[in-house]
Amino acid sequence: MIADDDTSVGAALVELIHTQPGLAFAGFAFDTSSAIELAEREQPDVAIVDVHMPGGGGVTATIGIKRSSPKTRVIAFSAENDDIIKAAMVAAGASDYLIKGTAIDMILETLRNAAHGAHDKQ
């Protein structure tokens, strides 16, 4: 699943996922509460979560996603390389932190690793 209020970023990620065999798109959420609901409903392997989600923020969204779908691996996605926010997202349960603008192959590698990690947990 993808949780991001920026539709252009979300659309680009969806397109990227569709190009990769072994990855399936589980859904899109625009704010914190809908992201938590989506995670509870879909129980996705991976959730890409924007750090600055409206309606509460990425930290609150990550806490809620992990509570409603413990197996989901959360990848924090941010335009900023802020050490404090990075630490907060990790403390909330994120397993990875990606900067927007990171090379595509690095994004894909992170996605696959997270998905495998989620499968390993099951």
Next chain:
Amino acid sequence: MAERDRIRDQAASDRDDTAKDRDRAAELRDRGAEDRDSHAADDRHDAADDRLGAAHDREDAAHDRAEALQNRVDSAEAERRALETLEAMSDAFFTLDEEWRFTYLNPQTEAILQRSRADLIGKNMWEEFPEGVGTRPDDEYRRALREQMPVRFEEHYEPLGRTLEIRVHPIPNGLAVYFSDVTTVRRQEERLRESQRLEAIGRVTAQVAHDFNNLLAAVRGFAELGRAAAIDEKTTHFFNEINNAGTRAAELTSQLMAFARKQELSPASIDLNGVINSIYSVLRQLLPPRIALQLSLSPSPVPVFADGSQLERVIINLLVNSRDAIDDTGTITLSTMAESPLGVMHAIEPSAGWFQITDTGSGIPADALPHIFEPFFSTKPPEQGTGLGLATIYGIVSQSGGDIFVDSTPGLGTTMTIALPATASLHQAG
């Protein structure tokens, strides 16, 4: 015959004369009587006049006594009213004699000096407050007494941490002193100057950040093109590094834009208590075990109209700042309230939600306090931060229509107080 006629005539004449004499005597008697009556009347008149005069005098005296009595009553009434006024004044007022002894203090003086009038009346002011000897107030009081001219000045009274405006007036045999606490007014003036200064910095910052962002977009775009066209790993690596550096630069400009209040916010009505409760586990994890985290939340919801994501960021950043200020063990307390915890009114009251973060850290030096919200200002070593954290927070809070207050004592700790509008308003900057 003639003789008898003569005698008869003489007798008649005598009888006539006698009659005339009698008439005349009678007349004289009458006149005398009249005179006596007149004198008596005059005397009586004079006596009456005297009595009347005396009565007038008594009346005048009575009037004078009444007037004097009335004057005493009026004076007493005026004195009573004057005393009531002095007792009820919000200004402190006291009087000194020429030997600097207190002759009167009103209740506000007792409150500000934290001494009772019973304790101070008759005592020498400089002996009771020796810390004032040799200071500017000492000079000004003596000048007022010496030159018999009123003086006016401001002084920071350190024992109470208050700024006082003092007016000294010469009076017969001493001085009358008025002083009022202008701490709040001066603080508000200082805050206005500070916010205007930061706003000016923000305008410059926004323009620089905007121009820099445009340049960064070109650098990153061409780095991406170069990476796509690279024919070996080494070249690809070089372009990746260019792109990564561009990403970090973009982060800086993003924070600068936040300070300059040029971020995009998505405000909504949220409960401060809810936000803090929802991220409490994360806040706790961000702190080492040696630092205690306490919550003192309002028993009722504290609604604010703000961007939840940015609010999360503000709380987390403030917590980390507090954490970094505590070298050993310590406590960080998060509090929420629906009313101002400060002794000052704020422009966004009464419709505001408040929260405070208090730490028992090292505090902020007084000379650094005016600068802590400036971009790139930091009291930490360069490797511990860019100096944009508080600038970013200031920008977010300001853009949300709120305000931030700092109270810090080196060696004791710091309290950051943030006010946010409780409802959407025209004051929120966009």
